[in-house]
Amino acid sequence: MQLHKNALEVLQETSRTFYIPISRLPTGLQEAVASAYLCMRAIDEIEDHPDLDNPLKAKLLQTISLTLQAASDGIDVDDLAVELSQYTSLLPEVSIRIGEWAMLSPSTIAPRIWDATAAMSDRMAYWALNNWKIQSQADLDRYTMSVAGAVGLLLSDLWAWYDGTQTNRTHAIGFGRGLQAVNILRNHLEDRNRGVDFYPDGWTNDRMQSYARRNLAMADAYTRSLPLGPALDFCQIPLALAHATLDALAQGEEKLSRTKVLALVEQLTGSQ
Incomplete structure (x- = not known):
């Protein structure tokens, strides 16, 4: 599966430390943990970005949170990509492709990952606004x-x-x-x-x-x-x-x- 292959490549680029334990997980669990890690790394990169001001960080994080909260049987990957594409020159690949990472997990546990990422993204927006x-x-x-x-x-x-x-x-x-x-x-x-x-x-x-x-x-x-x-x-x-x-x-x-x-x-x- 191409998405799985891409995810592991991006995972290795963003965290060689976590790439090792995730790459050793069995099929199914590997996709779920990789999805969770990449989604949370995506929002973490926004929270810590040195060239984004705090109101913009909060706006991007809230956009991601609201998109994930609106999910039912999947994430609107294209809409989310369009929202983030305005900042392609600033944001790393792991952040731009968060919608894809959200779709990597097996469907029976994916909503739990979406919920966790949405909640964390919303909290990060709060902390950004409060510096x-x-x-x-x-x-x-x-x-x-x-x-x-x-x-x-x-x-x-x-x-x-x-x-x-x-x-x-x-x-x-x-x-x-x-x-x-x-x-x-x-x-x-x-x-x-x-x-x-x-x-x-x-x-x-x-x-x-x-x-x-x-x-x-x-x-x-x-x-x-x-x-x-x-x-x-x-x-x-x-x-x-x-x-x-x-x-x-x-x-x-x-x-x-x-x-x-x-x-x-x-x-x-x-x-x-």
Whole structure:
């Protein structure tokens, strides 16, 4: 299927890290997780875009959300493409083609992915209009739930849909929040350079690292509870990379080196 092939190619271009666990998933689940990842990466690229002002980001995100909310037996791919085509010179391919990614998933679970993407897109629009103003831990919890904890809940639904795997949904939120907190730490200077600070007022790197570790502890519990199978295979890689990245940042490194990333992935997958 050409769309499946295109999706994996774009996935590899946008995230070599997530390409590996997604490409190893069995047929059906692979398409569902790839669809979810690409849809959410598409809106994430809009939220983080350095050359779009906040009102335009909100407008684009709300357009995507409303289109997905209007879906019944499919997404109006052409209409959505026309809406986004005005910004082809600014937006990456993964964002322009979001309507196609939404149609990649098996039809029995696709509406759950559309709903999750629509909700997240709407929340991102809210945060863009408020310039990601985070003053307290409650604000941080709201933001990390909006863009990451909700992904943990979606993944839990995908595991249950595929083979009945049941998970602790509080731990699923921690899984998403923990990974997002590590991203916030890793990108802190870059975010501040573009006028955004996800740290609550008065928080230091140490405080954010503690927040990340608390949530990664729930992510550990989430992963430990998974039976042998595709869900466990998938979750182990981003979780291990998050822990390793957090350790590297705590030691003063800017990020986890590519060599360490590849070594860790090889260790977890047994790839040669």
